[in-house]
Amino acid sequence: MEWDAVVFDADPADTVRRCGGHPGWLPFASGQDGNFRAVDTAPARKGRPGQVIQMGRDYDHSPEYVADSVTSLLGHYLELLEEGAYEVQDGTIRMREPDRGFDRGIAVGEIPAEIPPTLQDITINTLSLGVDLTPLTVAPNLRRLQLHNGATTNLAAVRTVPIEALHVTLDGNDLSPLVDHRHLAALNLGTTAATDLAPLRTVPNLRCLDLSRADVTDLAVLADLSGLRYLALTAQQWSVLLDKGNTPPNLAAVRLAGFDLSFDDALSWSARLGRSSGDTFRISSVPGPSDNCAHHALANISKRRSRSEVS
Structure with a gap:
């Protein structure tokens, strides 16, 4: 499963455990x-x-x-x-059985006027820079929100719904709506202005973080995120973090994000993380229409028992 995977609720709600498998x-x-x-x-x-x-x-x-x-x-x-x-x-x-018509997830260009109460997953593909997320506050079971291409100026709506995975670009720099958000586990953040990460210190269950699209004021905050297990940064961000020794203490998987990265760049970065290059291997494939060739070719370069990953 992907790093920001969410297991959604069954229908009827709360009848089956939200997990991918169980001994029972x-x-x-x-x-x-x-x-x-x-x-x-x-x-x-x-x-x-x-x-x-x-x-x-x-x-x-x-x-x-x-x-x-x-x-x-x-x-x-x-x-x-x-x-x-x-x-x-x-x-x-x-x-021949009728379709149960369970609207667990939708992909839209704009947020629809009517939000189904069963909605748990929404992907919004829009070029708008001021996407208002307020209509989503009527979705009491919303677990994953992905805002692609567009941006929002306010994350206040996120406070009132149990979102576990959030992919968003913030047109601004205010992460305070995320303070004490007890459900959020995975955050893929982009920003249009330098942003203070301090509010993330209060997010108790944050496990996965991608800041490769974000401009942040102080990466040292990451050292205080003891629950973080996955982290994705650009080469420059990793350099700043490693130079100051502020790597989160309990990481299990990491990613070097960005374009125009060479294999040697990846090996050097991996070495700085204390990974030996002795058992490194390279996997490449023909990219799809939306893939950048250099970025795609670096996927899964190093996969060791420690589960470190370069992509």
Whole structure:
């Protein structure tokens, strides 16, 4: 899973634990595609022991509630068979079931006038520099917000929703709305002005941070973020941080971000972090339409037992 991954809630809410896997999930049926139906013996607060869920390769971001028991599931299938709501393909019976219409996530150009109450994930692609995030305060279950290309002048709306992963460009320098935000775990921050990172000291569960698009006044603040496990910075930012010895104490994975980086640049940076280059390897591939060739070629250069990563 990616560094800023979020596991979303199932529908109905709070029936299945928000995790990618659990010892109490007991698979009993396979789709032959890496996905499974499982009996859930460790449900969430509003779930029922023995309920049936969907889990597996395509459900890392959210296990799916299926039925309250295996008996109910089999009864439902029998009803579909009796109604003729099925088709046979290559000797396999496929049930025809209606779309549940669960709006967990949306991608939009502008924030819509009506926000579905089930919304947990929104990606906004806009060129606007003054995006007003206030309409999102009516989304009580919003877990991830990604604002691409555009910028917002105020993060106040973020205070009132349980966002865990935030990708945003701030047109300004005020991070104070993030003070004491107990849900925020991953922040990808861009700024248009030099910004004080001090408010991040109060974010208790911040684990992952990407500042490669941000102009910050004092990187020394990062030394106080003892819970930080992942950090992405530009070469210049890393140089400032390492020169002053202000590296966060408990990092598990790091990234060298930016364009026009050479392989030697990456090796030198890795060495400054105390990583040996003896078992370094390079992976490159043909970039996609949106990839920068130099940046893409540096992905996963160094992957050691310490899980250090250069990209």
